[in-house]
Amino acid sequence: MVMRAAESVLRSYWDGLLPVKPDIIAEKMGIEVRPLDPTWDPGLSGIAETTPYGVKIIGYNPNDYHGRIRFTIAHELGHHVLGHTAKNGTCYRDTPDNYSSYEDKWLELDANKFAAEILMPHDAVRVMIERKGISETYELARIFDVSEPAMYWRLKNLNYI
Numbered sequence: 001m002v003m004r005a006a007e008s009v010l011r012s013y014w015d016g017l018l019p020v021k022p023d024i025i026a027e028k029m030g031i032e033v034r035p036l037d038p039t040w041d042p043g044l045s046g047i048a049e050t051t052p053y054g055v056k057i058i059g060y061n062p063n064d065y066h067g068r069i070r071f072t073i074a075h076e077l078g079h080h081v082l083g084h085t086a087k088n089g090t091c092y093r094d095t096p097d098n099y100s101s102y103e104d105k106w107l108e109l110d111a112n113k114f115a116a117e118i119l120m121p122h123d124a125v126r127v128m129i130e131r132k133g134i135s136e137t138y139e140l141a142r143i144f145d146v147s148e149p150a151m152y153w154r155l156k157n158l159n160y161i
Contacts, residue, residue, distance in 0.1 A: 001082075001114070002078075002110045002114050003117055003122075005081050005082060005114065006081075006113075006117035007041075010025075010121055013028045018143055018144060019070075019145035020118060020120075022074040022115075025077065025118070029077075029080075031056040031080055032056065032058070034057065034058070034059055036060060042063070045060065045064055046072035046075065047080040048076035048077075048080055048085050050085045056080050058077060058080070060073055060076070065145055067145070070119060070145065070146070071119065071146070071150065074118040075111045075114070075115040076111070077115075077118065078110065078111035078112075078113075078114030078118070079107070082107075082111065083109070096136070116157070119144060119150070120146060120150070120151065120154045121148055125154065125158060125160070126158075128129065137151050138154070
């Protein structure tokens with residue numbers, strides 16, 4: 001379900017260019033993307049919430065490094081697309097504390113899988129490796145504008161490593 005949801009979003013909202021821009025995709029979907037006030041909670045990377053008026057919001061920490069911001073936006077987009085924020089007032093917070101929390105762990109794992117597919121679409125990774133002959137993790141990370149560890153795990157999960 002997670003991969004089908006991500007593939008559907010890509011088919012509908014992605015321009016086909018790399019790197020994928022999750023903020024642009026979210027905005028095309030009518031989701032507001034905005035920086036959070038980092039003084040509010042400096043350890044907070046992101047939030048996904050639906051206001052009582054039905055407005056969907058993704059917030060990210062502008063002090064995080066570029067790759068983290070991109071992942072956060074894609075991850076929080078996943079919470080919205082997967083229905084985790086469907087109830088008014090539901091808010092998912094992405095903090096270091098909940099990385100290892102077992103409460104709602106499956107929601108976080110699903111949002112992470114969604115983010116990986118959005119930022120590093122399986123078909124695009126396959127084209128780069130099989131048709132263009134690019135197989136170095138660092139080069140693929142550069143093309144997809146993600147961290148090397150993120151690309152390593154994506155390649156591992158796609159059975160390229």
